[in-house]
Amino acid sequence: MKQYLDLCTHILENGTVKQDRTGTGTKSVFGYQMRYNLQEGFPLMTTKKTAFRLIATELLWFLKGNTNIRTLIEDRNPIWDEWGFERWVKSDEYVGPDMTDFGRRSLEDEDFAAIYKVEMENYKKQIIEDDQFAERYGDLGPIYGKQWRSWTTGNEVIDQIDALIKGIKTNPDSRRHIVTAWNPSEVKDMALPPCHAMFQFYVADGKLSCQLYQRSADVFLGVPFNIASYALLVHLIAEECGLKVGEFVHTLGDAHIYLNHMEQVKEQLSRTPRELPTLRINLQDKSIFDLTIADIELEGYDPHPKIKAPIAV
Known part of the structure; x- marks a missing residue:
């Protein structure tokens, strides 16, 4: 994962301090590209433990066209919990304790963290048990899954992933x-406008490659997930189309490290990368749209310990 560590170093040495919508502040560079040869191993971060199960279940959620976090909560995947929770605590119906800036406060204030944990668990319990509550406060709007599988224009609905697969085959x-997730007419209705906004596939010598354009890249927390997620997507589409994997090319727009992640990044840079794991996919007679986490296996993953950091919501 030298490419990723080089990016971190580049931002620390050359980045500009900027303000952002979360009020946290970042150190940022604009325009950066990394390339990963997927023949050399699966690019899951080894300088800190990264939860592959969460990455895989999120991607399968996207591929099924889902936008409601009820499915993720049932899969014990908290990736989008904060975005749904934010919609709930900012609503007129919420009457609980003040949850302003809950991501940062939950890490810095033990008393608040205990209150936040209770409120979050209550929120998730209601999502699971109350259909109407889940419909109102579990849906994140027309985010990735909707754009990938049900892009709407006028009276036409476009399944971009299905069209992609058919195009690669024929x-x-x-x-x-x-495939593009950036739909200007629906951005305002999304819990989070797409960070990984558009990707393109390329076939050469029987190998499938993908280039992603990511408009906004949270380098410490988000980018390791994005690298692994799109590497997994390349493997899945390649399996579906009878191809081998080639490269994942990751092009970043605003690549930033949050100012409250600086020490975590420096700790990660002090660690020596380890051998990359291997990915196994058991497609059999299934479509990739029907896969479950049980059909995807990671072998030989031996990372350094996890490094915690607050999420900026």
């Missing part, structure tokens, strides 16, 4: 193997 040399 016209592999096309330069139009593109």
Whole structure:
């Protein structure tokens, strides 16, 4: 994962301090690219433990076109919990304790962390048990899954992933193997406008490669997940299309380290990368749309310990 560690060093040495919508502040660079040869191993971070099960279940959630976190909560996947919870605590119906800036406060204030944990557990319990509550406060709006599988324009609904697979199979040399999650007409309705905004696939010598354009990149918390998620997507689409994997090319717009992640990044940079794991997919007669986490296996993952950091919501 030298490419990723080089990015961290580049931002620390050359980044500009900027303000952001969360009020946390970042050190940022604009325009950066990393390349991962997927033949050399699966690019899951080894300088800190990264939860592959969460990455895989989130990607399968996207591929099924889902936008409600009830499914993720049932899968014990908390990746999107804060975004749904934020919608709840900012609503007129919420009458509990003040949850302003809950991500940072829960790490810095033990008393608040205990209150926040109770409120979050109550929120998730209601999502699971109350259909109407889940419909109002579990849905994150027209985020990735909706755009990937049900892009709406006028009276037409476009399944971009299905069209992508058909295009790769029937016209592999096309330069139009593109999926976009950035829908200007629906951005305002999304809990979080897409950070990984558009990706393009490329077939050469029987190998499938993918380039992602990511407009906004939280380098410490988000980017390790994004790298692994899109590497997994390449493997899945390649399996579906009868191809081998090639490269994952990761192009970043605003690549930033939050100012309250600086010490965590420096700790990670002090660690020596380890051998990359291997990915196994048991597709059999299934479509990738029907896969479960049980069909995806990671072998030989031996990372350094996890490093905690607050999420900026």
